Amino acid sequence: MTAGGPARPGGADVTRWRGIATDPDADRSRAEDTSPEAVARLRARSRVLLRDLLRPHRRRLGLAVALLLGQNAAAMAGPYLVMLGIDAGIAPLRAGDPGPLVAVAAAFAAATVVEYVARRGFLTLSARIGQAVLLDLRQRVYGHFLRLSVAFHERYTSGRMVSRLTSDLDSIAELAGGGIDSLVLAVLSILSVAAILLWLDLPLAAVTLLAFPFLFWLSRWFARASAAAWRRTREAVALVIVHFVESIRGIRAVQAFRRESRNERIFATLNDDYRRASLRAFRLIATYSPGIKVIGNVTVAVVLCYGGWRVLGGATEIGVLAAFLLYLRRFFEPMQELSQFYNSLQSATAALEKLAGVLDERPAVAEPAHPVPLPGGPGRGAVAYRSVTFGYRPDAPILRDLDLAVPAGQTVALIGPTGAGKSTIAKLLARFHDPLAGTVTLDGVDLREVADAELRRAVVLVTQETHLFGGTVAENIRFGRPAADDAAVEAAAQAIGAHDFITALPDGYATEVHRRGGRLSAGQRQLVAFARAFLADPAVLILDEATSSLDVPTERLVQHALGTILRDRTALVIAHRLSTVEIADRVLVLEGGRIVEDGPPARLAAAAGRYAALHRQWRDSLL
Amino acid sequence: MPAESDGDPAPGVDGGRHPLHSLWRLRPYLRPYAAEFGWLLLAGLGATAASIAVPLVVQRVVDGPVARQDPAGLFRLAGLALLLGLVEALLIFIRRWVQSSSSMGIEAAIRADVYAHLQRLPASFHDRWQSGQLLSRIISDLSVIRRFLSFGLFFLVLNLVTYLVVVLLLIRLHPALGLLVAASAVPLFLISRRFARHYHAASRRMQDQQGDVATLVEETAQGLRTMKAYGRGPELAARFAGRARALHDTGVGKGRLLARTSARLDLVPNLTLGVVLVAGAAAVAGGGLTIGELVAFVSLQLMLIWPVQSLGWIIANGQEAATAADRVREVLDTPPAIVDAPGAITLPRADVRGRLRFERVSFRYPGSTTPVLREIDLTVEPGETLALVGATGCGKSTLLSLVPRLHEVSGGRITLDGHDLRQLRLASLRRLVGVAFEEPTLFSMSVWENLTLGRPDAGEDEVRAALALAQADFAYELPWGLATRVGEQGLSLSGGQRQRLALARAVLGRPALLVLDDPLSALDVHTEALVEAALKRVLRTTTALLVVHRPSTIALADRVALLEGGRVTAVGRHSELLATVPAYRAVLSAGPPPGATAGGPTPGGRGLVRS
Numbered sequence A: 001m002t003a004g005g006p007a008r009p010g011g012a013d014v015t016r017w018r019g020i021a022t023d024p025d026a027d028r029s030r031a032e033d034t035s036p037e038a039v040a041r042l043r044a045r046s047r048v049l050l051r052d053l054l055r056p057h058r059r060r061l062g063l064a065v066a067l068l069l070g071q072n073a074a075a076m077a078g079p080y081l082v083m084l085g086i087d088a089g090i091a092p093l094r095a096g097d098p099g100p101l102v103a104v105a106a107a108f109a110a111a112t113v114v115e116y117v118a119r120r121g122f123l124t125l126s127a128r129i130g131q132a133v134l135l136d137l138r139q140r141v142y143g144h145f146l147r148l149s150v151a152f153h154e155r156y157t158s159g160r161m162v163s164r165l166t167s168d169l170d171s172i173a174e175l176a177g178g179g180i181d182s183l184v185l186a187v188l189s190i191l192s193v194a195a196i197l198l199w200l201d202l203p204l205a206a207v208t209l210l211a212f213p214f215l216f217w218l219s220r221w222f223a224r225a226s227a228a229a230w231r232r233t234r235e236a237v238a239l240v241i242v243h244f245v246e247s248i249r250g251i252r253a254v255q256a257f258r259r260e261s262r263n264e265r266i267f268a269t270l271n272d273d274y275r276r277a278s279l280r281a282f283r284l285i286a287t288y289s290p291g292i293k294v295i296g297n298v299t300v301a302v303v304l305c306y307g308g309w310r311v312l313g314g315a316t317e318i319g320v321l322a323a324f325l326l327y328l329r330r331f332f333e334p335m336q337e338l339s340q341f342y343n344s345l346q347s348a349t350a351a352l353e354k355l356a357g358v359l360d361e362r363p364a365v366a367e368p369a370h371p372v373p374l375p376g377g378p379g380r381g382a383v384a385y386r387s388v389t390f391g392y393r394p395d396a397p398i399l400r401d402l403d404l405a406v407p408a409g410q411t412v413a414l415i416g417p418t419g420a421g422k423s424t425i426a427k428l429l430a431r432f433h434d435p436l437a438g439t440v441t442l443d444g445v446d447l448r449e450v451a452d453a454e455l456r457r458a459v460v461l462v463t464q465e466t467h468l469f470g471g472t473v474a475e476n477i478r479f480g481r482p483a484a485d486d487a488a489v490e491a492a493a494q495a496i497g498a499h500d501f502i503t504a505l506p507d508g509y510a511t512e513v514h515r516r517g518g519r520l521s522a523g524q525r526q527l528v529a530f531a532r533a534f535l536a537d538p539a540v541l542i543l544d545e546a547t548s549s550l551d552v553p554t555e556r557l558v559q560h561a562l563g564t565i566l567r568d569r570t571a572l573v574i575a576h577r578l579s580t581v582e583i584a585d586r587v588l589v590l591e592g593g594r595i596v597e598d599g600p601p602a603r604l605a606a607a608a609g610r611y612a613a614l615h616r617q618w619r620d621s622l623l
Numbered sequence B: 001m002p003a004e005s006d007g008d009p010a011p012g013v014d015g016g017r018h019p020l021h022s023l024w025r026l027r028p029y030l031r032p033y034a035a036e037f038g039w040l041l042l043a044g045l046g047a048t049a050a051s052i053a054v055p056l057v058v059q060r061v062v063d064g065p066v067a068r069q070d071p072a073g074l075f076r077l078a079g080l081a082l083l084l085g086l087v088e089a090l091l092i093f094i095r096r097w098v099q100s101s102s103s104m105g106i107e108a109a110i111r112a113d114v115y116a117h118l119q120r121l122p123a124s125f126h127d128r129w130q131s132g133q134l135l136s137r138i139i140s141d142l143s144v145i146r147r148f149l150s151f152g153l154f155f156l157v158l159n160l161v162t163y164l165v166v167v168l169l170l171i172r173l174h175p176a177l178g179l180l181v182a183a184s185a186v187p188l189f190l191i192s193r194r195f196a197r198h199y200h201a202a203s204r205r206m207q208d209q210q211g212d213v214a215t216l217v218e219e220t221a222q223g224l225r226t227m228k229a230y231g232r233g234p235e236l237a238a239r240f241a242g243r244a245r246a247l248h249d250t251g252v253g254k255g256r257l258l259a260r261t262s263a264r265l266d267l268v269p270n271l272t273l274g275v276v277l278v279a280g281a282a283a284v285a286g287g288g289l290t291i292g293e294l295v296a297f298v299s300l301q302l303m304l305i306w307p308v309q310s311l312g313w314i315i316a317n318g319q320e321a322a323t324a325a326d327r328v329r330e331v332l333d334t335p336p337a338i339v340d341a342p343g344a345i346t347l348p349r350a351d352v353r354g355r356l357r358f359e360r361v362s363f364r365y366p367g368s369t370t371p372v373l374r375e376i377d378l379t380v381e382p383g384e385t386l387a388l389v390g391a392t393g394c395g396k397s398t399l400l401s402l403v404p405r406l407h408e409v410s411g412g413r414i415t416l417d418g419h420d421l422r423q424l425r426l427a428s429l430r431r432l433v434g435v436a437f438e439e440p441t442l443f444s445m446s447v448w449e450n451l452t453l454g455r456p457d458a459g460e461d462e463v464r465a466a467l468a469l470a471q472a473d474f475a476y477e478l479p480w481g482l483a484t485r486v487g488e489q490g491l492s493l494s495g496g497q498r499q500r501l502a503l504a505r506a507v508l509g510r511p512a513l514l515v516l517d518d519p520l521s522a523l524d525v526h527t528e529a530l531v532e533a534a535l536k537r538v539l540r541t542t543t544a545l546l547v548v549h550r551p552s553t554i555a556l557a558d559r560v561a562l563l564e565g566g567r568v569t570a571v572g573r574h575s576e577l578l579a580t581v582p583a584y585r586a587v588l589s590a591g592p593p594p595g596a597t598a599g600g601p602t603p604g605g606r607g608l609v610r611s
Ligand SMILES: Nc1ncnc2c1ncn2[C@@H]1O[C@H](COP(=O)(O)OP(=O)(O)O)[C@@H](O)[C@H]1O
Pocket: A154, A392, A393, A398, A416, A417, A418, A419, A420, A421, A422, A423, A424, A425, B487, B491, B492, B493, B494, B495, B496, B497
């Protein structure tokens, strides 16, 4: 558990427990292919993204650079003025004239003040720009995640999404936090020192330039190796996060099934992979940066020899050599910072590539560019499936050539064995997915052409999996219609019989439901989800086993309420308990993705089909 | 909507303690690397010494061989400078190489421990803590600590030593000027102290806000379907914008603080340099100093600029690490409430008869005042199946969760074959109990791994039998059979398929005690009948406690207990209770809803729901 974790063979075990994904792209966005072209493309994309992010800050960036120039000029003036003071101030002072020295000292003081103001201004401004860019990026990525389809999220997993928006952004923040100024400063001071060196002594400066090919070669090696290493790190940390998020979420199962030790082993492998990946990246910089130092120090020694020799030969003055050497240190010192910055840049770029990959992903279920308004405003609720074929994987269709027309206002019960495709039909109507072939229409308009906001106002799906957000009960109900006031929220709860249990909670409607609604029992969560749907007041309501965790009387109460509420809307109700069917105008029996029976409940019950059998079985089970 | 950081009942651990207390307490993790730290400090000091020596050599060159026209001396000293330069680079290389491996090792070790600890914290802890907050601790905070260990701490020590050495050398070169430079440490100290205090608070705020952002992202990912179904993207984006903006504001504030302090700190060596120039020039004019000495003095003094300039950054890094350590410690310091009692025993499966008794058991959720269960007395005989029946929210699932000790009883006790469950080792108890939760919990890993969650040693046959029992043979038809990865939370399966896998997992390996929470709720009537028939065979020999809502499933049970208002109000055979207990009949009956007539809530149509 300590000291870097057990030495495990890594990879193999990880793939085994994770199982084989049905989608080859499961672990990445589509853009993140591993082929060299895709890598290059993504890198280009990330550069475009960066430029795009910085564009709105052009003017502030200009100001920042100006401040930085000011600071740099002032900082560079310092040693120069000191030397000037020594060279030009001491002789007059000896002669009893402090004038030149005082003038130099005053200039030095002025330079110091300029440096203070400029440095403070620059650091403040660059923090502002950095934070603004991060804010922008964060919101863009989050917004894009919201737009991406359910199918994308199913393969991408929530842990990876969390990883992108936390750890990857951290890497970029690290760069924004302290890197840029060191970059610009280093570059500026290298350039200005280079100018001074050239001005001081041309032959010595020429010797210094000999270092450049070596610097260039070393940097190119580092750039290639570290880009790959940081990319690996981003992937490794995502796996750690995915595993962490999932095992904490399923902590009850983990504990009940004594999964802890195996999870720890798996985590140790992932954690160790991450450690190794980062270690690799850090070792590269641990080699690169001293490498630069070697080049710098060798150059200093060479200049010392050559310069000393020149002084001996009378080609240069001793003061010039002293100044040259002083500046030479200032020439190579920023290169250390530069290498450090380069490393942060590589790390941030790797993260930015991941984000660019996400932003590059086109939503498979996209908002129409030119939405067609639903006739009659919010929609009346006539639904039709026209030869719809759909499968989660194109090679394994779940629904084939499905045709179904539901007139406005009709309540349809959908029954059939588990896995028959009932939820799939529901999800198509809620446009979680688009059909592979055929169309689903609402009031005659293809769902693909309805604006999302309008579609969601018209159609609401209560899924099998109730999800409550952290917050209060009232807030969760209000999720159905954010504009609703407290009275409307209570009325919705009352309508489906949730009011009593809510008022019995310690803080009533203001009770915090905790993470994922864990404060409530499963049935209570379903009731809240129901209230939410009623509050949303859609023209088409889809209920997918929305009452499965309720006790019989409560379910009856909900059914009864449904009877009233569904009277003037279209409804698709999926339930195993045939009590639902009593309020339906029409029953569909689904098997293997096909509608095998269709008709009013009474007629089907009287016939000799599957429904009749189920109905009999169900009646017998009642008290 | 929700109060920021609400799921984060941050215990007030730092009651007046030193801000660096938590960081200090992480030192056991450094211990394995004590030798490395020693080496890297030596290497760092050596490198610094080398880099300090270079200007001295340069001074010697300028004042000595060059002035004395001595080429041999020039090349000798230049050779020395080269050697020093190479040694410096080599030492830097060693230092960084060692540093990266030790700091990464420490980070990974803390992470593994926090993870292991989190897995042992009870469900009640996880109910309250947002997983985003936990995640940000295990990732972001640990990387902050790592950064401090690998850079901040080292540079703090190194810069201090550099500062001292340089100042000492300066004093040796020229006592008066040297002391002047030494005195500049006072304003540096004052500025730093003030900064540290302000930055500490900002850094903690930022980390908490990072946790809030992570929480919302995680929640969004989980609630994605709900979000889509209601088209609430804009609202969530607005909520996210709020949190991201809070983070932004804190970041800008931190930046401003750092900018102010950095600039101030920078001012100090500059002003000192100015004073040295004037005073030094006067000294040279007065003949107390050679020009070469003054040049050396100034160039040595220039070496102080970097340590001072980086001081602001190092302090910031240190404060961030301190608050990060606080946050990590908050998790590590939470004691796991449910642990093995001293002297707890292991009960071998073969010795278990399976008599489960609740004796005056009461339970209340931590932080809540009203008990959910009161004085429950209930016995399940070996091999018997007892069904729990009761209205939604009456405490059935809570009661079940007490058996594998996911929660701990607040009063009374539960015994298995006469042993108080608390006297059994947790692992032993949980090995005996097979659980199926109300909501099947599946992980994004292979079907096989999901099934053998608690029994990695399970054989092919056992798995096949469990799948057959749960009518879950569909698993073999998945694209890669049992090796297929099920989507996150099993969402690539239909609801009934998920539930059957969860059931198969519960019965895998024939546990002595089965605890099933409404295990057939998502199954269609036909499949339910098949599962029931298979389950019945297992239940004949296994003690089982199951929650049941439908009359059809009650046939599985030998006896039924009615739970009302947290108490067991009736126990008996189904037919008996049906005949004699009206409340029992009511809770199972599909008659007209009582509320519809008896003055209960009147369901309304559209008009009522609208505001
Ligand atoms: N997100 C998904 N990805 C891949 N396959 C899925 C997904 N959801 C459902 N399936 C498969 O599609 C089939 C139909 O599922 P579903 O429509 O949920 O059935 P049900 O009739 O029980 O609601 C099942 O075989 C299921 O495994």
